[in-house]
Amino acid sequence: MTNSKGRLYGIGVGPGDPELLTLKAYRLLKSASVVAYQSADDRPSVARSIVASYLNDRQIEVPFHFPRALDPYQAKPLYDKAVIPIADHLAAGHDVVVLCEGDPLFYGSFMYLFTRFAHQYETEVVPGVSSPMACASAIGIPLSYRNDIFSVLPATLSSEVLATQLVNADAAAIIKLSRHFAKVRDVLQKLGLMTRARYIERATMAEQRIVALDEVDADRVPYFSMILVPSNVQL
Ligand SMILES: C[S@@+](CC[C@H](N)C(=O)[O-])C[C@H]1O[C@@H](n2cnc3c(N)ncnc32)[C@H](O)[C@@H]1O
Missing domain, CATH: 3.40.1010.10 (Tetrapyrrole methylase, N-terminal domain)
Known part of the structure; x- marks a missing residue:
């Protein structure tokens, strides 16, 4: 004792x-x-x-x-x-x-x-290796440069808030997708971000999957997934 x-x-x-x-x-x-x-x-x-x-x-x-x-x-x-x-x-x-x-x-x-x-x-x-960093490495695209504003946005936010935040960010990670995926994809489409945005499922796990946003079945999006919008800067 x-x-x-x-x-x-x-x-x-x-x-x-x-x-x-x-x-x-x-x-x-x-x-x-x-x-x-x-x-x-x-x-x-x-x-x-x-x-x-x-x-x-x-x-x-x-x-x-x-x-x-x-x-x-x-x-x-x-x-x-x-x-x-x-x-x-x-x-x-x-x-x-x-x-x-x-x-x-x-x-x-x-x-x-x-x-x-x-x-x-x-x-x-x-501290541990966090999912946005793991996802950026998985897609192999630089996430944010210099004075870029990098935002983390829960997909649970409304379309309006997501759109405003995305317009004001240089790069973003949209987490907690699951049943909110279709709403988020719609916002990205309206903002013309579909080609820049990447979808990553279960990054670094054995079942890791990276597919184009328009190929994702919105009814089968797991909790361990995110969309990254990498910086537009290319140096
Ligand atoms: C409650 S947050 C936990 C974040 C975690 N503490 C971290 O540092 O990454 C859960 C969200 O993180 C994201 N996430 C966590 N692990 C992930 C992975 N391996 N691949 C893709 N997204 C992941 C997903 O968006 C998920 O909905």
Whole structure:
């Protein structure tokens, strides 16, 4: 039995390729006794699948689930409840390593743990290779130059907001496509951006797919996909 509190680590495991893990994340993962990750009942954890070959059966695994796209006021009590198993481990003095797809602090669910625990427990965040960078490398096109404004736009925004933001950006990543794909494609068409924009699905994963926007079936767009609009500058 120990009196000291556990430490919380949020480690970025990158966009999919298990080799895109930092040495620091790898070291923490290999030495972790408790490994936590976001996992819905009906879907296995993507972050866990990325590092599955580095885990061992002596590690305690703690799945947790934050439902997506809830009104923040409705979400708060559910999120408070979801983190209880992790709180129990930390209070018992166990370090907890939380696996985060991409980077933990870039639209990552780790942020809900960070805001709840960082003031109580020693917390360390290990950055990860983030999906816009992985997608730019996958399509092999320079993303932003010099003083370019690079915008990250959730596809959940309205057509009007997307159009305004795209007009004001030199380069952009449009994330969280799924059922919003058709709306986004329509906006890109109206702005004359169809030839510049690229669609990338599951970048760096075994199932990576890059196709022209007009070849994408809008009814089969996975969550792990994005559209990049690279800079127009060519130097
Ligand atoms: C909640 S955000 C998480 C971002 C993540 N923390 C990161 O640093 O990349 C999820 C969105 O990131 C994008 N994304 C994450 N991984 C991806 C991948 N391997 N390929 C394409 N898009 C990805 C998708 O647009 C997805 O809807």
